[in-house]
Structure formats: structure tokens, C-alpha cells
Amino acid sequence: MEIITTNSCWSRRNGAFTLHSSCVNATHYQNAFFAPNVRGRKSSSISHNRTLTIEIPRTFGSNLKALVSRNSVKKARKDGQPPKRRNSPTNRKSSNEDDGLDIADKSSSGGDNSVESLNHNLASGSSTSHPARSVVIQACTVTSGLILALGLVIRQVSHIAFLEGWPILDTSTEVSFDFEMWHLELIVGLVIFISSCRYLLLKIWPDFAESSEAANQQVLSSLQPLDYVVIAFLPGISEELLFRGALLPLFGFNWMSALAVGAIFGALHLGSGRRYSFAVWATFVGFAYGFATLISSSIIVPMASHALNNLVGGILWSYSFNSGKKYN
Structure with a gap:
């Protein structure tokens, strides 16, 4: 088949291609594919005063591409090379x-x-990402309120049961709200002792350090400075009223009861990033608060010690946390 060579002087209108004769270099078209679709004079040459209009079927492009592709495959097979995939x-x-x-x-x-x-x-x-400040304060307030209410109910029920002659201790009389001056010395000593032990464990016990860091970041990272007082005192007061002011005398006012209540106190501190190492620490602290309650017979001592230890721990963590952010 001979193909007309041009100088790219084609124009298209209504699906038909028009080749201007002035741009034609060769005018040989001896193919049945083109011949039936040629409008104009059939001759071996075209004058410069006429134009040649050729209607190319819409399938011409795909037929031509398929023909070229088959020729390429045949040539590649002859040369011994794998055909290229389109x-x-x-x-x-x-x-x-x-x-x-x-x-x-x-x-x-x-x-x-x-x-x-x-x-x-x-x-x-x-x-x-950490909980918002309002969420933390609301959760702390609601939880502390429920714990405080439970402790008050247990104390009142035990008082009524004791008056009715039941063989249980009156928790409201065994652990009172009395306060004496020497209690202040016991509170200060307990705060120093527990804070020192916590500082030492943070240095020598990596798992406890990671657990404490995770819990502190979740609770304290979004708080304002004055919020630390609320977060420290609400749990300190409510938890001590329940565990040392109600459960401890209810189980028996002795060191074994203090240890058992401390173990319950520690187990309830699992979760929220706190691991078993933190539960062990909370058990130890709970036993220390219980021992102080046995000595003083006052719920004020463990309440004040717990709240102050929370406040000291929160302030120290906030200082180290902000210092780390500053230097990083």
C-alpha cells in the first residue's frame, strides 16, 4: 500500500479530512481502502487548484494501531527479542x-x-492527645463525690448497725475527725517519707517511672496551676474517707486490716496507663496511710497526707514536664 505524504496541511470538517493540493508532495493512492472514499477526480496526480477530501472511517485509527502492533510483534519475534507490552x-x-x-x-x-x-x-x-481541662476536672469531681458519698453511707450504716447490737465496729467512733497538734508532725513526716520513696523509685524502677509518667500526662498535662489543688485534695479527702475512714475500721482496726485495705486501694489504681508497678506502689502508700490512721485514730491525718502528697507530686511533675518541653 502506498500512502500519501503531506506537509501537515490537513483540515477536518464534519468528520472529513481535507488535504490541500498545494501541500501534497506525492499523490499516489493505489489502495482500495482509500479509493472508495475519495471525493473528486481520480487520477495519479492532483492539480494545485483543487483540494482532495478524504473521509477516514472512525475505526481507521484503531485499525492502524493494531496493524502497527502486529508488525512490531512479528519483527520482534524475527529478531529474537520479547515483544514490548503496551x-x-x-x-x-x-x-x-x-x-x-x-x-x-x-x-x-x-x-x-x-x-x-x-x-x-x-x-x-x-x-x-490528652483529655481537655474541663473533662479532667469534671471526672475528678464526679468520681470524688461518689466515693465520698459511699464512705459517708458506710460510716452511717455501721453506726446504726452498732447501735442495733450488730457485731461490727462503729466506724464513726473508731476513726473520728478529731485533730491534735502532734498529728501535724505525723502528717509532715508522712509527706516527706512518701515523697522521698516515690522520688527514689522513679530513679531506680523504670517500669514504675513509665507508668507514673503515662498517668500524670493523661490527668495533669491540660490543667492550670490552680487546678492542681483541686485534683490533689478532692481524691485525697474522698478516698481516705472511704478506705481509711470506713473500710479500715469495718474490716477490723488493726494492721492486717490496714494491709488488706491497702491492697484493695492499690488494685483500684490500675488502668489509665498505670501498670502493676503503680498498683504495688499504691498498695504501699495505702498501708502507710492506714498505719497512720491506726496511730492517730483520726481521719484528718491520712486525708491531709494524701492530699499534700498528691499536690507535691503534681507540682514536681509539672516542673519537670515544662522544663523538658522548654529544652526540647
Whole structure:
């Protein structure tokens, strides 16, 4: 088949292509494919005063591409080379899927770096999401109120039961709200002792340090300075009224009861990022508060000690946390 060569002087109108004769270099068209669709004079040459209009079927492009592709495959087979695959829509889709897998592989290969970055951000406290200030204060207020109410109910029920002759201790008389001056010395000594033990454990017990850090970040990171007083005193007062002011005398006013109540106190401190190491620490602290209650027979001593220890721990953590953010 001989193909007309032109100087790109084609124009298209209503689906027909028009070739201006002034742009034709050769006018040989001896093919049955073109001949029936030629409008004008059939001759071996075209004058410069006429134009040649050729209607090309819409399937001509796809037929031509298929013909070229088959010729390429035949030529490649003759040369002994594997034929090149055209980038069909199906191939493009597969290529995109492969690219997606490659991206996923790259993402998974960089997982270690992402974990390290997350751990670094957790340590610096810069990108970890925490509950809002209002949520923390509301949760603390509601929980402390419920614990306080439960402690008051147990004390009142035990008082009524004792008056009725039941074989239980009157918790309201065994552990009273009395306060004497020497109680102040016991409170200060207890605060110093517990704060020193906590500081030492944070240095020598990594699991306890991580557990304490996670719990403190979740509760304290969004608070204002004055909020620390609320967060420190509400749990200190309500928890001591329940555990040392109600359960301790109810189980028996002795050191075994103090240890049992301390273990319950420690077990309830699991969760919210706090591990078993923190529960062990809370058990020890609960026993210390219980022992102070046995000595003083006053609920004011464990209440004040607990609240002040919470406040001291919160202030020290806030100082170290803000210092770490400043230097990071």
C-alpha cells in the first residue's frame, strides 16, 4: 500500500479530512481502502487548484494501531527479542496497584522510625492527645463525690448497725475527725517519707517511672496551676474517707486490716496507663496511710497526707514536664 505524504496541511470538517493540493508532495493512492472514499477526480496526480477530501472511517485509527502492533510483534519475534507490552488501561491499573504496594512497603519499612518518633513525642509531651481541662476536672469531681458519698453511707450504716447490737465496729467512733497538734508532725513526716520513696523509685524502677509518667500526662498535662489543688485534695479527702475512714475500721482496726485495705486501694489504681508497678506502689502508700490512721485514730491525718502528697507530686511533675518541653 502506498500512502500519501503531506506537509501537515490537513483540515477536518464534519468528520472529513481535507488535504490541500498545494501541500501534497506525492499523490499516489493505489489502495482500495482509500479509493472508495475519495471525493473528486481520480487520477495519479492532483492539480494545485483543487483540494482532495478524504473521509477516514472512525475505526481507521484503531485499525492502524493494531496493524502497527502486529508488525512490531512479528519483527520482534524475527529478531529474537520479547515483544514490548503496551501500556493498556489494564496494565496501567496493575502498575498503579504495584505502585501502591511499593508505597505500602516503604511505609511499613519506615514503621520503626515512626514508632521512635512517636515515643519521642510522648516523652516530650508535644503531640500526645490528652483529655481537655474541663473533662479532667469534671471526672475528678464526679468520681470524688461518689466515693465520698459511699464512705459517708458506710460510716452511717455501721453506726446504726452498732447501735442495733450488730457485731461490727462503729466506724464513726473508731476513726473520728478529731485533730491534735502532734498529728501535724505525723502528717509532715508522712509527706516527706512518701515523697522521698516515690522520688527514689522513679530513679531506680523504670517500669514504675513509665507508668507514673503515662498517668500524670493523661490527668495533669491540660490543667492550670490552680487546678492542681483541686485534683490533689478532692481524691485525697474522698478516698481516705472511704478506705481509711470506713473500710479500715469495718474490716477490723488493726494492721492486717490496714494491709488488706491497702491492697484493695492499690488494685483500684490500675488502668489509665498505670501498670502493676503503680498498683504495688499504691498498695504501699495505702498501708502507710492506714498505719497512720491506726496511730492517730483520726481521719484528718491520712486525708491531709494524701492530699499534700498528691499536690507535691503534681507540682514536681509539672516542673519537670515544662522544663523538658522548654529544652526540647
